[in-house]
Amino acid sequence: MKKPAIIPRAYQQMLLDYGRRLLRDGLTTGTGGNLSVALRAQNIIAITPSGIDYDRLKIDDISLIDCDGLRLAGEKPSSEWHLHAALYQKRPEINAVVHTHSRFATTLALLHKPLPACHYLIGVAGCKEIRVAPYATFGTPELAEKTVTALGSNDRCILMANHGLIAIGSELEQAYNTALYIEEVAELYHRALTIGNPVILSDKEMEEALIRFQSYGRSAQITNAGTAPATQTGLFSPQISTLIRTFSCFFKPKITCKVLMRGQVPQPKQGLAARTQGHFRWSQISALIRTFSCFKTRK
Numbered sequence: 001m002k003k004p005a006i007i008p009r010a011y012q013q014m015l016l017d018y019g020r021r022l023l024r025d026g027l028t029t030g031t032g033g034n035l036s037v038a039l040r041a042q043n044i045i046a047i048t049p050s051g052i053d054y055d056r057l058k059i060d061d062i063s064l065i066d067c068d069g070l071r072l073a074g075e076k077p078s079s080e081w082h083l084h085a086a087l088y089q090k091r092p093e094i095n096a097v098v099h100t101h102s103r104f105a106t107t108l109a110l111l112h113k114p115l116p117a118c119h120y121l122i123g124v125a126g127c128k129e130i131r132v133a134p135y136a137t138f139g140t141p142e143l144a145e146k147t148v149t150a151l152g153s154n155d156r157c158i159l160m161a162n163h164g165l166i167a168i169g170s171e172l173e174q175a176y177n178t179a180l181y182i183e184e185v186a187e188l189y190h191r192a193l194t195i196g197n198p199v200i201l202s203d204k205e206m207e208e209a210l211i212r213f214q215s216y217g218r219s220a221q222i223t224n225a226g227t228a229p230a231t232q233t234g235l236f237s238p239q240i241s242t243l244i245r246t247f248s249c250f251f252k253p254k255i256t257c258k259v260l261m262r263g264q265v266p267q268p269k270q271g272l273a274a275r276t277q278g279h280f281r282w283s284q285i286s287a288l289i290r291t292f293s294c295f296k297t298r299k
């Protein structure tokens with residue numbers, strides 16, 4: 001079957017949706033942070049505009065620029081377009097960039113303190129710790145150069161000194177989830193530090209985790225921007241994670257997993273996370289939500 005052509009408007013809608021998710025997930029406030037996707041075949045970068053609140057953003061406000069920052073459509077691009085463009089140039093395998101000033105990651109960035117492997121989820125970024133890129137003034141080519149150099153050729157996330165966090169991915173969902181999970185780990189690390197000294201995973205333990213993350217790394221291709229993917233592999237999207245947690249509150253984990261898994265029977269000795277790793281169909285999850293809602297209403 002012929003693949004549908006991907007048009008910039010679909011990407012603009014996707015950026016609109018993920019921009020609002022930044023607010024919902026507490027990764028930013030007001031106009032903070034910025035998102036972009038690269039349309040490499042057309043040499044276009046779709047990027048959130050400068051100075052417009054995400055909840056007031058309209059699809060036609062999303063900027064389309066070329067690699068030199070020349071505006072082709074939409075409002076004035078984010079002041080950090082240099083950084084986005086430099087990342088796409090240096091890392092040909094990526095197609096999405098997410099930049100936030102999320103609280104806990106930025107707290108570490110203020111201290112110039114890397115986020116160590118206190119939790120295996122650090123591995124979503126393809127590295128054993130989240131390092132800190134040197135400071136430069138926001139919106140400058142100097143900041144772009146320093147950040148891109150510090151990120152190197154493999155890592156997918158880095159803290160920016162006295163500024164925030166940047167995450168990259170082969171698609172927007174991957175970059176966004178990396179930013180989300182790293183913020184979560186940064187919060188856990190901060191909380192753990194307030195009551196003790198968190199144990200840091202060894203190099204060997206993280207190497208094993210990274211190997212497992214490689215097999216999770218291929219998430220569903222975006223064929224229709226702005227809608228949930230038909231299948232979800234590897235790490236769960238926030239909606240599915242929330243659903244699993246919700247179900248877990250009402251049922252024993254084993255029942256929850258049996259309901260949520262497709263054609264796979266959970267093994268008794270596996271942990272909850274292992275048992276819930278599988279392939280889901282969004283339509284099945286939606287049907288479960290509807291069923292569950294009816295059940296709750298009758299009660």
Ligand SMILES: [Zn+2]
Binds near residue numbers: 163164
């Ligand atoms: Zn910023």
